[in-house]
Each structure stands twice: as structure tokens, then as C-alpha cells.
Amino acid sequence: MIHAGSGGVGTFAIQLAKHLGAWVATTSGARNLDLVRSLGADQAIDYRAQEFDTVLSDLDFVLDTQGGETLLRSFSTVKRGGCIVSIGGLPDAKFARAWGLNPFLVLALRFMSRKETRLSRRAGVRYEYLFMRASGDQLARIAELIDGGIIRPVIDKTYPLDQIGAALAYSESGRATGKVVISI
Numbered sequence: 001m002i003h004a005g006s007g008g009v010g011t012f013a014i015q016l017a018k019h020l021g022a023w024v025a026t027t028s029g030a031r032n033l034d035l036v037r038s039l040g041a042d043q044a045i046d047y048r049a050q051e052f053d054t055v056l057s058d059l060d061f062v063l064d065t066q067g068g069e070t071l072l073r074s075f076s077t078v079k080r081g082g083c084i085v086s087i088g089g090l091p092d093a094k095f096a097r098a099w100g101l102n103p104f105l106v107l108a109l110r111f112m113s114r115k116e117t118r119l120s121r122r123a124g125v126r127y128e129y130l131f132m133r134a135s136g137d138q139l140a141r142i143a144e145l146i147d148g149g150i151i152r153p154v155i156d157k158t159y160p161l162d163q164i165g166a167a168l169a170y171s172e173s174g175r176a177t178g179k180v181v182i183s184i
């Protein structure tokens with residue numbers, strides 16, 4: 001299950017998951033349901049019209065891009081032994097320790113992510129917060145998949161470098177479909 005399959009992360013994640021042989025469910029706005037299906041999603045849910053946790057259950061894996069209530073509600077959709085990875089929620093204490101953050105921050109993040117920790121224990125679901133690390137090797141492998149026609153990048157808008165502020169504002173709006181590109 002991939003939240004916001006129509007976003008910059010989701011459009012790639014759906015195609016990577018399909019390439020790896022997964023059955024994929026995703027959420028998006030109504031205007032992008034056809035797009036996410038064309039990327040390979042087997043089940044596409046309009047997040048404004050339907051609550052995903054009333055139609056999905058027994059999943060192996062959720063990629064959360066939204067955090068908040070979306071992340072908390074995702075725990076009921078995953079089977080025991082499954083896993084949720086969030087790039088949209090708050091880092092938890094485990095993440096803070098792994099990144100060597102100071103003990104005060106570790107404590108603060110433990111408190112702030114207590115709901116995720118509790119739900120994770122109760123549901124028997126592994127929870128990981130992920131922060132992207134730039135990796136040339138990974139990008140090269142993704143570029144091969146693009147060149148091979150296996151992954152189709154979805155690009156919403158392209159901005160020149162001197163309009164990077166407008167590009168970031170558009171990206172932060174949460175309404176972009178696919179990637180926002182800076183042309184250098």
C-alpha cells in the first residue's frame with residue numbers, strides 16, 4: 001500500500017513495487033485515479049471519497065508519505081509481522097539514536113512518536129521512519145529502469161533555476177502530480 005501514489009515519491013514507488021512483483025494499492029485524489037492505475041496500481045482509492053482503512057486489511061507493507069492520522073490509521077491495515085515505513089511522519093527514538101542525535105532530542109522524539117510506538121507494539125507491526133540519503137548507486141539503478149522503459153517518470157512542472165523558490169512552494173503545496181523539476 002502506497003499513500004499518495006500520485007505524488008513525486010508515490011509515482012516511482014508504485015512502479016518499483018510492481019517491478020518487484022507486488023500487488024499494489026494506493027490512494028490519490030479523484031483526478032489522478034487513472035494516472036495511478038496506468039502506473040500499475042491494482043487498487044486505487046480516492047482519499048477524499050473513501051477511508052482506506054475501511055477497504056484494506058492484511059497488507060504486508062505500507063509506505064506512508066503523509067504522517068499524522070493517515071499514518072496512525074494505517075496500522076489497522078497491516079497484518080502481524082508486516083511493516084510500515086514512513087517518510088512523512090515524525091522520526092521516532094530509534095531513528096534519532098541511529099542518527100546519533102543528542103539525548104534530549106531522542107527523548108523528545110520518543111514522546112512525540114508515542115502513538116506510533118504503541119500501535120506498532122499492539123498490532124505486531126514493525127515501524128520505521130526513513131530519511132532519504134542521496135545514493136548515486138541507487139539513482140543509477142533507477143536510471144537503468146527508466147532507460148529500459150520499466151519506470152516512467154511523471155513530471156508535473158519544470159522551473160528554471162532562478163525560480164527555485166516558486167518550485168519549492170509548489171512542491172510544498174501537496175498538490176503536485178509527480179515530480180517538480182528544476183532545470184539547470
Ligand SMILES: NC(=O)c1ccc[n+]([C@@H]2O[C@H](COP(=O)([O-])OP(=O)(O)OC[C@H]3O[C@@H](n4cnc5c(N)ncnc54)[C@H](OP(=O)(O)O)[C@@H]3O)[C@@H](O)[C@H]2O)c1
Nearest residue numbers: 004006007008009027028029047065087131132174175176
Ligand atoms: N523523509 C524523506 O526522506 C522524504 C523524502 C521525500 C519526500 N518526503 C516527504 O514525503 C511526502 C510526499 O512527498 P511527494 O513529493 O511524494 O508529494 P506530495 O506533495 O505528498 O504528493 C502530492 C500528491 O498527493 C496527493 N495527496 C495529497 N494528500 C493526500 C492524502 N492524504 N492521501 C493520498 N493522496 C494525497 C495529491 O493529490 P490531490 O492534489 O488530488 O490532493 C497530489 O497528487 C512529503 O511530505 C515530503 O516532504 C520525505
